[in-house]
């Protein structure tokens with residue numbers, strides 16, 4: 001693991017406002033107090049990382065397997081989010097290219113018509 005990866009890895013559970021891993025686990029297993037349960041639900045509503053992780057967790061209820069998997073899943077979600085952003089950048093890039101190509105085409109066409117009318121009258 002290089003430094004960048006280590007940093008990203010730690011960020012998953014420290015710098016975000018996400019509930020502790022154990023809390024998400026208890027939530028999935030229905031062992032939280034009603035207030036805590038509500039708190040986590042509120043967080044899930046606006047945290048894509050946690051809501052996807054919990055969604056995945058719901059399928060695997062064996063406690064022993066979950067802790068490692070939760071980190072794994074969050075990493076996958078992060079990667080997915082990043083890919084989505086990269087794709088958006090690419091779309092913007094191609095849109096710019098298309099606009100430039102259209103402008104060039106228009107100028108060529110205008111030049112052609114100007115030339116055509118000047119020489120054929």
Ligand SMILES: [Zn+2]
Pocket residue numbers: 016017018019043047048049050051
């Ligand atoms: Zn979260």
